[in-house]
Amino acid sequence: MMPAAGDAPGGPAAERRDGWWQRKRTRELALVACFLLPSLVVFFLYRVLPLGWNLLLSVQYWSPLKPARWAGLDHYEEMLLYDDVFWQSLTNTLIFIGAAPFAIALALGIALLVNSDLKGAAVYRSIVFLSYPLMTVAVGIIWRWMYDERGGIINFALRESGLVAKPIPFLQSFEWALPSVIVAEVWQVLGFYMIIILTGLQSIPQHLYEAASIDGAPRWAQFWRITLPMLKPSLFLCAVVGILNSFTSFDLVYIMTNGGPGHATELLITYIYKSGFGQTKFDYAAALTVAQFILLLALTYLANRAAGGNAGSLERR
């Protein structure tokens, strides 16, 4: 059979193909695709695929050696209507997140102090930052010892100073356990917040303060009108890190209290782990993970809105 005229070497079809490939935009797109492909593959394998698999798992009855059965929304029903621990761990996670603004405010105060002409500011800066590079497991163990009822330095100080008659069971009481873990969490991340805010402070042009001073603006007005608005990107970054830390504080809680007493310090992330690996309820843990994912999406959306709606976007020239 004779080839069609358009298929002949050097015919019009080949010319069209050559033309298609020779277009600059096509070649640029291909190049971009080549560069993006490895990242996209990794993103697909380690993000999209597990997410999809997790979603599927959450609507099935599944355990490692049994065939999966369709469960519909059973796990979600159990979670929302019958599982007190889910609600408690969700509340605790939100409290953890709620502590982030206080930590940021504290870090802002410290950053303002070490950014001033304070003698030894560099030393203080290093001391405050020192906690951040520490391993979270080590931080958990240190704080657990400090809170210890019998030999902990905090109880020792409180009793020696006459503030309390009996030691406080910081990590063993329903009332104290969560605040105690939050204090440890804040202590660790404070240095990081401080450095971020300090960088922001040092990037504020001095002439703005000079102009404000000439205009007779008092210090507090300078803080509210210049410092805070100019620090908005740094504070936003701190808030995002704070939210993410709250969702991933697994190691600290696991080491300090393992979610106890009862479930007083249970976070969604520790509850997911316990459901999956402690009770072999991988299907239910998947449903909990979906709930956490939705919460994370909602918070990210709110944070983005709070930052003006374009956080993470590239500035177009």
Added chain:
Amino acid sequence: MISRRTLLKSGAGAVAATLAAPAIAQAPKKISFLTWNIIDQEPMIRGWIARFVKDRPGVEVEWLDKKGPEIPVFYQTQLVAGTPPDIINTQGALGLEYAAQGALLDLTPRLKADAAVGSRFNADYLSNWAYEGNNYLLPFYITKTLLFYNKPMFQKAGLSGPPQSFDALIDAAQKMTSGDASGFLTLNFDWLYWPLYATNGIDLLSKDLTKPTFNTPKAIEVTDRLAKATEAGAINKISWTGRWVEPNGAFAAGNVGMLHAHSPAYFFVKGQGKWVTPETLGVAHAPGGFATPNSHGLGISKASKNPDLAWDFLKFVTNEGAQELGVNRKLVTGNIAVDTKNLADLEKSDPLVYSILKTQLEHTDKMVGNWRLGNDSKVKEAFWPELQNVLLGRKDAKTALADAERKVARELKRG
């Protein structure tokens, strides 16, 4: 004439056959052995493996050891991957959960075929791992709860000996409480506190394990008394909050009258408590002789490619290996002959350890808190937080037990 393609094909085939032949002939039979936090016994375990493979040419045994919290995570990920270790060491009811999931090989036919193996072991301990009438694990080393007591504190409080009833236990605890001193501590994980309920005639579930039976006036009364004693300081709060290190450490400090714990707690307490000597540390059964087992067992993964070899290794470890393990670790193994010999030696060399280990082999018909459930951890999770709510003063006993009953019933229904 032979074409170039044919020649190349023939050559490649010959090379592949040459390379593969010895590999197939020499392919070793390999089994893996996963133990639970006994890395300190490496020379002993390597010795077992060397002795086991000596008479079995072409056999390899790979040994893996993981810390307690890592075992479930590791094993389950290996199950999902289809490569679980051939032999697994589990503690408490975990083995039953794996059996219920279908992860473990039913050892019943092998025990029937090899009756001498089953008869080596204390029958009560062996039956702890019977799920739906079938046996899935052999005892590796066994433990159950007992009562340790601080003799000087007992003398100071005018107490003549360990309490024989629940009332006497609470009274004794109250008498020893003053200032920083408290009267009683118990370990709480894996139902280890359950003898306190069993001695009052309370059971968690019906005989057929389908219904909760604990929400009774007696259980409410007992729980209330435990809560009040905790509030008064007679029962140390760590009983309901700590896991292992904290309660044992508190008892080792020397200002707690009694510790209700399983036998390995002794070694921790001795390591930390300078006051611990045969003259100062008393050993007794908990009131009524009830105890909760928390033993270690060895099972074979159903996915094992060499189940017969794994069974041989299991028999070897729980017999030839048991003697050495019992001596090295000062423990009882559940192997009757081995334990009899080791205890006879210990009676002379270490009377205190002997008296502790002796309790592990007594009243074995009174083991409680060992319901043969395939979802033990889920039932525990439904019950324990509610009980904790009462014991730490967050709820009243009646409400908490009613809530616990509802949750346990739901969990049993879900299976």
